[in-house]
Amino acid sequence: MTDGGAVVGGLDLDQLAPAQRRMVEGLMAVGTPRPPFDPERAGRIRAMVESRIAEAVEGRPADAQRIVLGKTKLDALGCDGRYLDMLATPFEWSAPTVRGQLVHGSIELDHQTGRQHTVVDLMDDSWEQFRHSGDSALAFTSDLTDLESERMKADAVTAVEEFRAVFPPLPRSWSMVWEPTIAARFGAGAVTVKGKPDLVLGRPHPHERRMLLADLKTGSRSGKDRADMRIYALLAxxxxxxxxxxxxxxxxxxxAFEHEDVTGRADAGRATEHGAAADRPARGGPPGGGPGLSLVRAGPHLSGEAALGRRTRRHGRGRPPLLTPAERVSGNCGGRPRIRHASWVRGPRGR
Known part of the structure; x- marks a missing residue:
């Protein structure tokens, strides 16, 4: 905690609203000494992950497709039904995902411009940036009526206004990086794990650990929020x-916020968990990497082995179901059915 009247890095704490000051003192821990830097920690973590996937990587064909895992796929690997659903369903923009894009883009621009613009102006810019960010975004927004577009922007404006009310206006001199991509390659490039935290506050230092990684959530809490941040900690x-x-x-x-201080013990646990997760697709070959079936070993939520791979025969007209009724079994993980043996599953599209 800081003393009343303190000015830290150009930030006058007495000029902050209670919720904003709580973020500075509680979340950012301003004025609290930072832990020392262990130069061997990264090497130990990499060795742990490599050891978990070594056997699977050695057995992969030389021309096997490389595996790229983000936090969504890593999370889905804990539940075979969820993983198969994700692979078979192409990504589509929705009102919640677009809202998140608009909110994050406006918050980033708000910081860069020192909160000198109205949120409505920021949102107009974020909307145009999103519309022209790709063909799928342009197609989604083109299908909206004017009222639907304005309603979506108004909802996002409210979220940014609320962010301003609870998060302090940090000086531009503070080191903040928005949505950086952090990635790590394992098994001589056979497996790549990627992540993109919303915010990195602070930069690497020769002697102290000064970085804070944060995600900003505009919806309800999720049980996997903390797991997502642990992935980011490992990758960082x-x-x-x-x-x-x-x-x-x-x-x-x-x-409000939830935080977790990064310790050596936590690092070891994360490395073991994510090494095991990366091991599963590595053993079976990349999901959808070619005709035929590949096996993904049973995890904590699996009731057997799930067969993954591209479907090798037609299944009638139109879009086929992910699994036939005969292939579903009792039990579920996160509301999705467990699978004992699936004769086919369509390969990934769009993720």
């Missing part, structure tokens, strides 16, 4: 050669 450690001192999720609707 490997990319920068040092771990962040803390990872956190900021819940804008509540004006």
């Amino acid at each position: 450690t490997l990319k920068y050669g040092q771990a962040p001192f803390r990872v956190a999720t900021v819940y804008i609707d509540e004006g």
Whole structure:
């Protein structure tokens, strides 16, 4: 905690609203000494992950498709039904996902411009940036009526206004990086794990761990929020050669946050967990990587082995169901059916 009247890095704490000051003192831990930097930590983590996937990688064909895993796929690997659903369903924009894009884009621009613009102006810019970010975004927005577009922007404006109310206007001199891509390659490039935290506050330092990684959430809390941040902590450690001192999720609707300080013990646990997760697709070959079937070993939510791979025969006209009724079994994981043996599953599209 800081003393009353303190000015830290150009930020006058007495000029902050209670919720904003809580973020500075509680989340960012301003004035609290940072933990020391362990130069061997990144090497230990990499060795742990490599050891978990070594056997699977050695057995892969030389021309096998390389596996790329993000936090969504890593999370889905804990449940075969969810994973198969994700692979078979192409990504489509929806009102919630577009809202998230608009909110994050406007918050980033708001910081860069020192909160000198109205949120409505920021949102207009973010809307245009999103519309022209790709063919799918342009197609989605083109199908909306004017009222639907304005309603979506108005909803996002509310979220950014609420963010302003609970998150402090940090000086532009503070080191903040928005949505950086952090990635790590394993098994001589056979497996790549990627992540993109919303915000990295602070940069690598020669002697101390000063980085804070945070995600900003405008919806309700999820049980996997903390797991997502742990993935980011592991990837950041490997990319920068040092771990962040803390990872956190900021819940804008509540004006609250949950954080976890990064420790050596936590690093070991994350490396073991994610090494095991990466091991599963590595053993079976890349999902959808070619005709035929490949096996993904049973995980904690699996009731057997799930067969993954591209469908090798037609199944009537139109879009086929993911699984026939005979291929579904009792039990579920996150509301999705477990699978004992599936004769076919369509390969991934769009993710």
